[in-house]
Amino acid sequence: MDLLVGKQGEKWTARFGNDAWACAIGRGGVSADKKEGDGATPAGCWRFRRLLYRADRVAAPATKLPSTEIAEGDGWCDDPARPEYNRPVPLPFSGGHERLWRDDHLYDLVVVLGHNDDPPVRGKGSAIFLHVAAPDYAPTEGCVALSESHLLQVLRSADHTTRVCVEHER
Numbered sequence: 001m002d003l004l005v006g007k008q009g010e011k012w013t014a015r016f017g018n019d020a021w022a023c024a025i026g027r028g029g030v031s032a033d034k035k036e037g038d039g040a041t042p043a044g045c046w047r048f049r050r051l052l053y054r055a056d057r058v059a060a061p062a063t064k065l066p067s068t069e070i071a072e073g074d075g076w077c078d079d080p081a082r083p084e085y086n087r088p089v090p091l092p093f094s095g096g097h098e099r100l101w102r103d104d105h106l107y108d109l110v111v112v113l114g115h116n117d118d119p120p121v122r123g124k125g126s127a128i129f130l131h132v133a134a135p136d137y138a139p140t141e142g143c144v145a146l147s148e149s150h151l152l153q154v155l156r157s158a159d160h161t162t163r164v165c166v167e168h169e170r
Contacts, residue, residue, distance in 0.1 A: 002045065003130070003154055005144055006167040014146055016157075021150045027139035030169045034116070034125035034142070036080050041142050042125055043168040047114040048158050052100065054108045061109065061152055064159040070107065074100040078126040086116055086126035098127050106132050109151050113164060130154075130164055 004015040005023060014023040028039030048065055055069040077084040079096035089097055100107055111130035120126070125142065133145035144164055146154065154162075 001157060002162065003144075003164045004167070005041075005164060007169060014144070014150070016150075016154055019150075019153070021146060022133075022137055024133045024137040024140050024145040025166070026142040028142070030166055032168055034128075036078065036123045036125055038125075039139070039141055041140070041144060041166055042115050042128060043166050044115075045163045045165040046128065047160070048130070048162045048164070049112040049114050049117070051155065052107070052110040052112065054101070057105065057108045058148075061155045063155040065111070065155065065162075070100045070110070072101045076100060076127045080122040080126075085122055086120035104134075105148070106134065106145070108132050109148065109155070111151075111155075111158070111164075 001017055012023050012025050014021050026039045026041040030043050031040035032043045034040055034042035050066040051063055052068050052070050073091045075089045075091040075093050075097040077087055077089045077095055077097050082095040109132050113128050113130060115128040116124045129143045131143055131145050132148045132151060
């Protein structure tokens with residue numbers, strides 16, 4: 001079953017089976033031509049690759065996805081000039097990167113999506129995740145975000161065939 005993301009009126013909604021929930025997308029809207037740093041969520045369907053989670057904040061979620069605990073030294077390369085582009089990296093890291101161990105709760109649960117990863121094309125976007133939404137559903141940097149409880153509900157059914165499908169804005 002896929003997680004379908006689309007706009008209803010002025011709000012973004014995620015549908016999963018018979019359920020529909022509020023969700024957040026990138027501050028740059030949705031783009032069919034994703035570029036690094038544009039803040040847009042890429043349009044299209046992206047497979048769930050694996051789950052990363054903060055074991056100090058949440059119990060290991062029930063899921064069929066491969067799961068790994070996030071450690072304090074975990075990062076994700078978002079530097080198109082580096083060979084590690086759109087891959088996990090240990091911190092400290094001299095290139096551009098995101099820190100996965102965050103002070104807020106947005107990355108307490110992170111589903112790595114199969115966007116621009118097989119192989120990564122430099123500049124076409126990195127670190128596109130499904131993660132926990134801010135309490136006010138503030139825009140992301142290009143990811144899709146759900147409430148923690150809705151994300152846990154998706155994870156219970158998710159496996160290697162599950163995708164997030166993001167509809168292009170009309």
